[in-house]
Amino acid sequence: MKLGQATIKDIAKALNVSASTVSRALKDYPGISNETKKKVKELAEHLNYRPNAVALSLRKSKSNTIGVIIPEVVHFFFSTVISGIEEVAFANGYNVVLCQTNEKFARELSSIETMLDNQIDGLLISYSKETEDFNHFQKLIDLNFPIVFFDRVPEIPNTVNVIVNDFQGAYDATKHLIDQGYKNFAHLAGPKNLTISKKRMEGYKEALEDHKIDINPEWMFHCPEGSKEESIRIIKTLYQKGGELPDAIFASNDIAAAGAMVALKDLGYQIPAQVGVVGFSNWQFCSMIDPPLSTIAQPGFKMGEIATSLLLTCIAEKDTSNKEGKTVILDTELLIRQSSQK
Amino acid sequence: MKLGQATIKDIAKALNVSASTVSRALKDYPGISNETKKKVKELAEHLNYRPNAVALSLRKSKSNTIGVIIPEVVHFFFSTVISGIEEVAFANGYNVVLCQTNEKFARELSSIETMLDNQIDGLLISYSKETEDFNHFQKLIDLNFPIVFFDRVPEIPNTVNVIVNDFQGAYDATKHLIDQGYKNFAHLAGPKNLTISKKRMEGYKEALEDHKIDINPEWMFHCPEGSKEESIRIIKTLYQKGGELPDAIFASNDIAAAGAMVALKDLGYQIPAQVGVVGFSNWQFCSMIDPPLSTIAQPGFKMGEIATSLLLTCIAEKDTSNKEGKTVILDTELLIRQSSQK
DNA sequence: ATCGTCACCGCAAACGATTGCAATAAATAT
DNA sequence: ATATTTATTGCAATCGTTTGCGGTGACGAT
Numbered sequence: 001m002k003l004g005q006a007t008i009k010d011i012a013k014a015l016n017v018s019a020s021t022v023s024r025a026l027k028d029y030p031g032i033s034n035e036t037k038k039k040v041k042e043l044a045e046h047l048n049y050r051p052n053a054v055a056l057s058l059r060k061s062k063s064n065t066i067g068v069i070i071p072e073v074v075h076f077f078f079s080t081v082i083s084g085i086e087e088v089a090f091a092n093g094y095n096v097v098l099c100q101t102n103e104k105f106a107r108e109l110s111s112i113e114t115m116l117d118n119q120i121d122g123l124l125i126s127y128s129k130e131t132e133d134f135n136h137f138q139k140l141i142d143l144n145f146p147i148v149f150f151d152r153v154p155e156i157p158n159t160v161n162v163i164v165n166d167f168q169g170a171y172d173a174t175k176h177l178i179d180q181g182y183k184n185f186a187h188l189a190g191p192k193n194l195t196i197s198k199k200r201m202e203g204y205k206e207a208l209e210d211h212k213i214d215i216n217p218e219w220m221f222h223c224p225e226g227s228k229e230e231s232i233r234i235i236k237t238l239y240q241k242g243g244e245l246p247d248a249i250f251a252s253n254d255i256a257a258a259g260a261m262v263a264l265k266d267l268g269y270q271i272p273a274q275v276g277v278v279g280f281s282n283w284q285f286c287s288m289i290d291p292p293l294s295t296i297a298q299p300g301f302k303m304g305e306i307a308t309s310l311l312l313t314c315i316a317e318k319d320t321s322n323k324e325g326k327t328v329i330l331d332t333e334l335l336i337r338q339s340s341q342k
Numbered sequence: 343m344k345l346g347q348a349t350i351k352d353i354a355k356a357l358n359v360s361a362s363t364v365s366r367a368l369k370d371y372p373g374i375s376n377e378t379k380k381k382v383k384e385l386a387e388h389l390n391y392r393p394n395a396v397a398l399s400l401r402k403s404k405s406n407t408i409g410v411i412i413p414e415v416v417h418f419f420f421s422t423v424i425s426g427i428e429e430v431a432f433a434n435g436y437n438v439v440l441c442q443t444n445e446k447f448a449r450e451l452s453s454i455e456t457m458l459d460n461q462i463d464g465l466l467i468s469y470s471k472e473t474e475d476f477n478h479f480q481k482l483i484d485l486n487f488p489i490v491f492f493d494r495v496p497e498i499p500n501t502v503n504v505i506v507n508d509f510q511g512a513y514d515a516t517k518h519l520i521d522q523g524y525k526n527f528a529h530l531a532g533p534k535n536l537t538i539s540k541k542r543m544e545g546y547k548e549a550l551e552d553h554k555i556d557i558n559p560e561w562m563f564h565c566p567e568g569s570k571e572e573s574i575r576i577i578k579t580l581y582q583k584g585g586e587l588p589d590a591i592f593a594s595n596d597i598a599a600a601g602a603m604v605a606l607k608d609l610g611y612q613i614p615a616q617v618g619v620v621g622f623s624n625w626q627f628c629s630m631i632d633p634p635l636s637t638i639a640q641p642g643f644k645m646g647e648i649a650t651s652l653l654l655t656c657i658a659e660k661d662t663s664n665k666e667g668k669t670v671i672l673d674t675e676l677l678i679r680q681s682s683q684k
Numbered sequence: 685a686t687c688g689t690c691a692c693c694g695c696a697a698a699c700g701a702t703t704g705c706a707a708t709a710a711a712t713a714t
Numbered sequence: 715a716t717a718t719t720t721a722t723t724g725c726a727a728t729c730g731t732t733t734g735c736g737g738t739g740a741c742g743a744t
Contacts, residue, residue, distance in 0.1 A: 290632030
C-alpha cells in the first residue's frame with residue numbers, strides 16, 4: 001500500500017502462482033516455464049516492481065550499506081574523502097550512511113552501535129580527537145567485521161588503513177623552507193593523540209636534523225582546536241615576547257597556518273620576506289589568500305576511493321579468514337606558493 | 343553468529359520461554375511475571391542484546407532512516423547543511439543515508455530509487471543543476487511520501503521547502519554596493535534553471551531599479567559551472583573589451599566572486615577602490631582572501647536543522663492527510679568586508 | 685499396466701521481531 | 715465441587731524475499 005509498491009506476493013496473487021515461482025521467474029531460475037517467466041516479468045515491469053531491500057537485508061544478512069564515521073562534515077579534506085567514498089560505493093551498488101562525531105568519543109561509540117544494529121556490511125572510520133581507547137575497534141576486528149580506517153588510524157595490529165604519508169609531507173614542507181634559506185623554525189602541531197600529528201612532527205624534526213638545524217622545543221605548539229583564533233593567539237604571544245624569533249613556520253594544518261599569517265601580518269611582519277609559512281592539506285582557500293599559502297596537498301578523494309575499495313574487498317572476502325592487516329600510504333604533494341618563497 | 347549478536351530467539355531458547363515472551367518482557371508489557379521479566383532482562387543485558395533494526399524496519403515498515411540527496415558534498419554551504427541535518431537526525435534517533443548527485447539528473451533519479459527500496463522514512467533533497475523535470479518529485483508527493491526540499495526547491499505546489507531569502511540577500515548586497523557609491527553594475531548569475539539564481543537576479547535588478555540605476559543586460563552573465571576559472575574567463579573577456587566597464591560586481595556565489603577578483607587584480611584593477619565585489623554564501627575563504635570578500639551569509643546549519651525538523655514532523659503526521667505545502671524562508675546577513683568598501 | 689524421467693511448480697521454513705488471540709494453570713467466587 | 719475470573723505464557727501470522735525439498739502430471743519406455 002504505502003508508496004503503492006508492489007510486492008512479490010501481489011504479483012503471485014494476480015497471476016495465481018506462488019511467491020516462490022515469482023521469485024524464481026524474476027531471476028531466470030531453471031525449472032520455470034518460459035510462459036510463466038514471461039507473464040511474471042511483464043507484470044513486474046508493469047507494476048514497476050522493485051525488491052524490498054529491507055526484506056533482502058534480513059533474508060540475506062547483507063544490507064549493501066556501508067557506514068562512514070567522520071569527525072566533521074564541514075571540513076574540506078573530509079568532505080573530499082566522503083566524495084570519493086560516495087563514488088565508489090555508488091558504483092558498486094552500496095549505500096552510504098553517514099555519521100559525524102563532532103570529535104566526540106561518546107558519539108563515536110553510539111554511532112557505531114546504531115550502524116551495527118542496522119546491519120551495515122562494513123565500516124569506514126576516521127576517529128575523533130577524543131578517542132584514546134580503541135577497544136570498540138578491537139572488538140569488531142576480533143569478530144572479523146570489515147572495517148577500514150582512513151587518515152586517522154589506530155595503533156593496533158592487523159587493521160586495514162589508508163593514510164597519506166604525513167611524515168614525508170612534513171619533511172618536504174620543512175625541507176622546502178630550509179632550502180629557501182629560513183633559519184629558525186617553529187611548528188604548529190595537531191592534537192597530541194592523533195598519529196598524523198606525531199608523524200608530521202617527526203617529519204618536521206627529521207628534516208631539521210638532516211640539515212643540522214637546531215630544534216627548539218619551545219617553538220613547538222600543540223593546537224588541540226585547530227582553529228584560526230587559536231593559532232593567532234599562540235603566534236601573537238610568541239612574537240610579542242621578543243628576543244630571538246622563528247622566521248619559518250610549518251603548521252600541521254592550513255587553518256592554523258592561515259591564522260599564523262593573520263597574526264604575523266597584524267604584527268607588521270612581511271610574508272614571505274621576513275617569515276615563511278607552510279600549511280598542510282591544501283584547503284580551497286590556500287590559493288586565494290594573501291599571500292597564497294604553500295601547503296602539502298593530500299589526495300582526499302583518492303583516499304576515499306581506495307578506502308572504499310579496500311572495504312568492499314574485505315566484505316567480499318569476509319569468510320576467507322584472511323586476518324592480516326594492510327596499510328596503503330598515499331603520496332602527498334608539496335604545492336609551493338608565495339607564502340614560503342623568500 | 344555473525345557479530346555474535348544475540349537475538350530474541352537466543353534468549354528465548356536459553357530461558358526456555360517463547361520469543362514472544364522475551365519480546366514482551368523486554369518492553370515491560372503487562373501480563374509477564376516480574377520474575378520472567380527479570381530473568382529476560384538480565385540475560386539480555388549480559389548478552390548485550392540489541393534489537394535487529396532491519397527486522398524492525400521490515401516488521402514496522404519504518405526504518406528510522408532519512409535520505410539526503412545533495413548535488414555535492416565538497417561544497418561549503420552544502421556540507422554545512424548536512425551538518426545541521428546530521429545533528430537533528432541523530433538527536434531524534436534517525437540515521438542519515440547520503441547520496442551526492444554530482445549535479446547529474448540520472449544519478450538523482452537512481453539515488454532516489456535506491457533509497458526508496460531501502461524504505462527510508464523521508465527524503466531531504468536539493469536537486470541537481472540538470473534537473474528540469476519534476477515528475478519524480480511529483481509522484482512522491484502524490485503518494486504523500488514525506489519529502490522536504492532545501493535551498494533548491496522545485497516550482498510545484500504543496501511542497502515543503504526551506505530556503506534562504508535569496509531575493510533579499512541579493513537586494514541587500516546590491517544596495518550596499520550602491521550605497522558605497524559604485525555606479526556601473528555587473529552580475530555573475532547562477533545556473534539558469536535554479537530558482538535561487540532567478541531570485542538573486544531579481545533582487546539585484548530590483549535594487550538597481552529602486553535606485554534608478556540602469557540595468558545593463560550585457561553585464562549579466564550566467565555561470566553554469568560556478569568555477570573560479572569560468573568567472574576569470576568571463577571577467578577578463580569583459581574588461582579587455584574596453585569601453586565603459588562595470589565598477590561593481592555582484593556574484594551569486596563566492597567562488598565566482600573570488601574568480602572575478604583574481605581576474606581584476608591580474609588586469610591591474612584596485613579592489614575596492616576601482617571595482618567593488620560582493621559574493622554570496624560566505625564560504626570559509628571569504629575572510630581570508632585579499633581583500634576580504636564582502637558576501638551574503640546563508641545559515642546553512644540552521645537550514646539543515648529546520649529542514650530535518652520539518653521532515654520529521656511530516657513523517658510523524660504522515661497519516662493525517664495534511665497535504666498543504668509550506669515554505670520556511672531564512673534570513674541572510676550582509677557581511678561587509680573590504681572588497682566592497684570604496 | 686507399471687515404472688522412471690522429466691518439466692514445472694508450491695509448501696514451508698527461514699531471516700528477527702511484534703502482536704492478536706487462544707490456552708493453560710492457578711486463584712477466587714459461588 | 716463447580717463456575718468464573720485472573721495471571722501468565724505460547725501459537726501463529728505477519729513484514730517481503732529466498733530456497734531446499736517434495737509433489738503433480740505428462741510422457742515415453744518396458
